[in-house]
Amino acid sequence: MPTRKPTEKPVQTPVEDTARDTATDPARDTAGDPGAARSLCVVGAGPRTLGLLQRLGARATLTGAALEVHVADPFDPGAGRVWRQEQGPLLWMNSRAADITVLPDDSVTGLPGPAGTGPSLHGWVVEHRERLAAEAAAAGDEPLRREVLAVEEGSFVSRRLASRYLRWAWERTIAGLPPAVRVHRHPRAALDVREGADDRQLVHLDGRAEPLAVDTVLLVQGHLDVHPGPRERRLRTFAEAHGLAHVPPGYTGDLDLDVLPAGADVAVVGMGLAFVDLVVRLTEGRGGRFAERADGRLDYLPSGREPVLHAGSRRGVPYRSKIGYAAPTDLGLPRHFTVEAATALRPDGPLDLRADLWPLVAKELAGAHYRQLFRAHPERTRVAAAEFDARFSRSPWGSGQADELVARAVPDPADRFDLSALDRPLDGWWGTSGEEVHARVLEHLEADRARRTDPRHSPDAAVVTALLSAYVVVARLHAAGRLDARSSAVDVGGWWHGFFSHVASGPPPQRLRQLAALARAGVLRFVGADVRVSADPDAGAFVVTSASGPHVLHARALVEARLPQPDLERTSDVLLTRLRERGEVRAHELLEDGARLSDGRLVVDALGRLVHADGAVHPRRFATGAWVSGEAAAAAFARPGTDAPLFRHHDRLAARLLESTGLPTGEVTGEVTGEVTGEVTGEVTGEVTGAATAPVPGLQPADPAGGRGR
Numbered sequence: 001m002p003t004r005k006p007t008e009k010p011v012q013t014p015v016e017d018t019a020r021d022t023a024t025d026p027a028r029d030t031a032g033d034p035g036a037a038r039s040l041c042v043v044g045a046g047p048r049t050l051g052l053l054q055r056l057g058a059r060a061t062l063t064g065a066a067l068e069v070h071v072a073d074p075f076d077p078g079a080g081r082v083w084r085q086e087q088g089p090l091l092w093m094n095s096r097a098a099d100i101t102v103l104p105d106d107s108v109t110g111l112p113g114p115a116g117t118g119p120s121l122h123g124w125v126v127e128h129r130e131r132l133a134a135e136a137a138a139a140g141d142e143p144l145r146r147e148v149l150a151v152e153e154g155s156f157v158s159r160r161l162a163s164r165y166l167r168w169a170w171e172r173t174i175a176g177l178p179p180a181v182r183v184h185r186h187p188r189a190a191l192d193v194r195e196g197a198d199d200r201q202l203v204h205l206d207g208r209a210e211p212l213a214v215d216t217v218l219l220v221q222g223h224l225d226v227h228p229g230p231r232e233r234r235l236r237t238f239a240e241a242h243g244l245a246h247v248p249p250g251y252t253g254d255l256d257l258d259v260l261p262a263g264a265d266v267a268v269v270g271m272g273l274a275f276v277d278l279v280v281r282l283t284e285g286r287g288g289r290f291a292e293r294a295d296g297r298l299d300y301l302p303s304g305r306e307p308v309l310h311a312g313s314r315r316g317v318p319y320r321s322k323i324g325y326a327a328p329t330d331l332g333l334p335r336h337f338t339v340e341a342a343t344a345l346r347p348d349g350p351l352d353l354r355a356d357l358w359p360l361v362a363k364e365l366a367g368a369h370y371r372q373l374f375r376a377h378p379e380r381t382r383v384a385a386a387e388f389d390a391r392f393s394r395s396p397w398g399s400g401q402a403d404e405l406v407a408r409a410v411p412d413p414a415d416r417f418d419l420s421a422l423d424r425p426l427d428g429w430w431g432t433s434g435e436e437v438h439a440r441v442l443e444h445l446e447a448d449r450a451r452r453t454d455p456r457h458s459p460d461a462a463v464v465t466a467l468l469s470a471y472v473v474v475a476r477l478h479a480a481g482r483l484d485a486r487s488s489a490v491d492v493g494g495w496w497h498g499f500f501s502h503v504a505s506g507p508p509p510q511r512l513r514q515l516a517a518l519a520r521a522g523v524l525r526f527v528g529a530d531v532r533v534s535a536d537p538d539a540g541a542f543v544v545t546s547a548s549g550p551h552v553l554h555a556r557a558l559v560e561a562r563l564p565q566p567d568l569e570r571t572s573d574v575l576l577t578r579l580r581e582r583g584e585v586r587a588h589e590l591l592e593d594g595a596r597l598s599d600g601r602l603v604v605d606a607l608g609r610l611v612h613a614d615g616a617v618h619p620r621r622f623a624t625g626a627w628v629s630g631e632a633a634a635a636a637f638a639r640p641g642t643d644a645p646l647f648r649h650h651d652r653l654a655a656r657l658l659e660s661t662g663l664p665t666g667e668v669t670g671e672v673t674g675e676v677t678g679e680v681t682g683e684v685t686g687e688v689t690g691a692a693t694a695p696v697p698g699l700q701p702a703d704p705a706g707g708r709g710r
Contacts, residue, residue, distance in 0.1 A: 037066035037180065038661035041203045041212055043190040043575065044220035045073035046080025047102050047636040048625055050170050051647065052220070054103075055654035057177040058113030062666035065658065066180035070212050072190045072205055078102075078170030079163040080222055087253050089143045090280045091159045092508065094273060094322075097122035098153035100162070100637045102169050107643045111651055112666055116176060120640040121165050125151045132164070154324070156508040159253075186212075191574045193217050193621065201620055215661040218653075219575075219602075219610075219623040222636075223251060223563060226570040235558065238535040244542065245557035249564040252277035260557050262286075264307045267544045267553060269531055270561035271313040276507045276515075278561050282306055283518060290517060298513045300521040309524050310553050311561075312546055314498075316426045316437075316529030317444055318515060319506030324453030327461035328372055333469040336393070337364035339476055351477060353487035353496060361470045362419055363397040368466035369417040369459040373410065376458050383409040417463070423499055426529040426548055434527075434551030441526035442519045449512040464504045471500050479630040485590035489597035527551075533558060566627050567600035576602075576627075583613035584621075588629035601629035607656050620660055624653060 040056075042049050049071060060067055071077065076084045093100065103118030104111065119127055129148055136145035144161065151157055174183050192204040194211070202211040228236060232248045239246040245259040245266075252274045260266050260282065268275060284290070287303030337360040345356050370392060374385035381388070388409050395402035410416050420427065425444055431437040451457045477483055478492055518524035528548025536543045536554075544553040568580055568587040579585040589598040602623050603611040610621040625631060638644035655665040 037068045037182075038216075038658075038663050039068040039070065039212075039214040040216045040218065040657055040661060041070040041072060041190075041201070041214040042218045042220060043072050043203070044080060044222060044625070045071050045075065045077045045170075045185070046082070046220070046222050047078065047166060048220050048222075048650070049073075049080075050078045050102055050166065050173060051650040052218070052654055052657075053170075053173050053177070053183065054116050055111070055113075055647070055651040056658070057173070057181050058111065058116060058651075059654055059658060059666045060181045060663075061178045062113045063664040064178075064180065065663040067182075067658070067661070067663065068214075069181065069183045070186060070203070070214060071183060072186045072188055072203065072212075074187050074189050074206075076163060076167060077185055078166035078168075082222060082251065082253075083159050083163050083166055085160055085163040085167070087159055088281070088285065089147070089158050089160060090284050091253055091277055092156045092511075093121075093159055093162050094156070094505070094507065095637070096153065096322075097125065097151055097155045097157050099639050101640045101644075102166065102637060103172075104638075104644075104647050105640050107641050108647050109643055110648050114176075116173065118169065118172065121157065121162060122151065122153050122155070123640075124165050124168065125157075125161075128168075156322075156510070189574070192578045193575065199620060216620045216622065216657055218657060219621075220625045221573065221576075221627060223626050224566070224576070225250065225572045226564040226567050227572050229567075229570060232560075235535060238537070239558070242537070242540040244540075247557070247559040249274075249560045249562045251563065252281065252561070255281075257281055257285075260307045260559070262305045262307060264557055265553065265555045266307045266309050266557040266559060267527075267533060267542050267555035268309050268311040268559045268561050269313065269533060271311055271315070271318045272501060272562065273319065273505070273507060274563060275311060275313075275318065275561040276511050278559060279309060279311075279515065279518065279524065280511075282309065283523060288523075290514060298517040300514070300517040300523065302521060302523060306523050307557070308522070309518075310527050310544060310555060311524060312527030312529070312531030312544070314530055315424055315502060316526070316531070316546065316548055317441055317448075318512065319502050320422075321449045321452040321506050321509045321512045323461045323464055324509045325455045325458070325461070327465050328376075328458065329465065331368050331371060331462055331465055333368065333466055334364060334473055336367055337361050337470050337473055339473055342473065342477055343482060350484035351482050351487065352484050353474070353491045357474065357477075359397045361474075364470050365419065365463050365466045366397070366417040367392060368462040370406075370410070372459045372462035373415060377415075377456070380412060380415050381409055382411055415459070417459070422463070422503060424529070429548065431528070431549035434525075434549060434553075437528040437546065437549040437551065438519070438526045440548075441528065442516060445512055445519070446516050449509050449516070453509050467500060467504045471504075475630075485592035485597050489588065489590055489599045493599050527553065565600060568602065569600070571627075579610075584618065585610055586613045599629060601627055603629055608653055609660075622653070622657060622660070 042052065053069065056067065056069065059065070073080060075081045079085065098120060101120040104115045105117050105120075108115060125132065125148060129151070132148045133145050136142075136148060144158075147158060147161060177183065186205055186208070188205040188207055190203055191206055194202040194204070196202040196213055200213045200215065201217045202213055203217060204211045228248055235246045236248070238244070247255055247257070247259065257278075268278065283300070283306050286305040288306060289301050291299050291301055293299060337357070341360060342351060342357055345351065351357055370388065374381050374388060378385070388405065391405050392402065395405060406416055426440070429440065431440060452460060474492065474496065478488060483492065515524060519526065527544060528546030530547035532545050534543045539554055541554040541556060542558045544555055568576060568585065571577060576585065586603055587598050587600050588603045589596055591597070604623050605611055605617050608622045608624055610618045610623055612618065635646060638646040658665045
């Protein structure tokens, strides 16, 4: 059985370079005098670039600045790789349609120039529903037509429908730019950036003989692939030697899953969002279908082409379901865990995420849980809400005083906040067989989905809201360089992001219904927690064990269901590789007690400019997005009606880019990295990580000339 090729790339139909974006009026987007305007090249055409173009146009409207913007990306403008049009209808967005926007609304403040307000994803569908349905019908796309007609505020739409929204927003943005700002789209990959005469930057594109000569370059490439590391190479070699299959980490929509034959026992490590997409592709994607009984129970009807998936992870359970009702928004957050409270713990030294901040996070989550319980369900409490709140605020988290208060005020243990059970529901539990473990996980999955869709458990929604707030506070401390080396390089992208993703960034409730149906049908088996996989040459198989029971699985295939860890040294991106080889970029690294710690991401300064291996800052090269250290918390989308900081982040970056080209900015509103974007909409495509952008007090940056260790 063949193993998956390590660096497969999605097929993208080549398109000739255009002197204008397809949405731009030809009369105003002709060649013109290249010396009459400054120029910028943006590498990447996803949602972040869309937001940046909005703010470049707004600032140019204020100043009359002339700017030529070149956008290089082989994928769909506005959508980029992850949300591109050409992918199957079974892959969904991970946030409700009403919770996604790329256009400001009336709640957004602090933006100079025209705001360019527009609808959310849901609002756009409602406004254009008739046209969208007619277009889908004309194209013979009945699934898309039915989806368009059924979209409601709480719908989790397909990524290809979201791609249409992003393309529409792109075209709307381009059409609304002032005449002196012209966008040239190049559907090609950027391969290198070199220094030219007079500080010009020469951007070399795939398949184009002459480089683009521009004043400033911005890298905003999103999630990138990496070459296999030593572990992945060993697993691939073992699989090839024994006729097995190994699918390494990657974006699920691009993986070659044909190497997983029908009926084969497949070990799946990882149960996050990438896992959900994997399961969808291997079940419905292979012709199976779901059918709902009269009593509401969901069944799965196999096609016979599915493998048998044996799934496990550190927690042993899927991410918790998205909340299925309106979450409370007036909880006064943050309250216990603020930047000020955190820095007061160690005013002059670095903070430890586990030892210093975790107790504050836990108290923030518990406080939100109980505020919502007392407010929405007072009949399940035994003391006055004001009395409980005052005493809880004075009690240290985990103290006997706090425990005594909760026991007296909340009589039913099921109504009490249990952080351990929320995080690791299988900890301390042991099953006597694989069947018992499977049944326990299935029971947990069904109970979680039922609970997260029931407003009687609205304290759960308050916890999610509080965790979103805490995530932003951690990100702000992280970006400001207030975390110690291990927290910055390891914990933020490890257990902390994992906890956040498990609790607040799970799949839609319907996906958990489907997983349960697949488990009952025998297509999906749950292995348990703390899964271990070994390559056994005697057995000629992958051997899987779990801390949840004594069972042992021998699998003919192994899938690592997660996104690859960002790693500048192993990236398959040609542009970043060439910049790294010349020392023109470096990864974030710190030394702790002589040990070198790194998160593999690009280092930028406080203005978003790339930092070289020798510590020098390039004045005309910028970077933002998922592969930039300190920006893992930055969402690609904003949540409507929340005065989303994402738009102000785009605006600050636009000001810095204009300034770097020598153009007036109209107004500069602060450092690019000074305010974390904040709205984490749950639109995360897999497990990702992050680290800080500034030196941590009292710690020494790693020698940029040395190698990295993990």
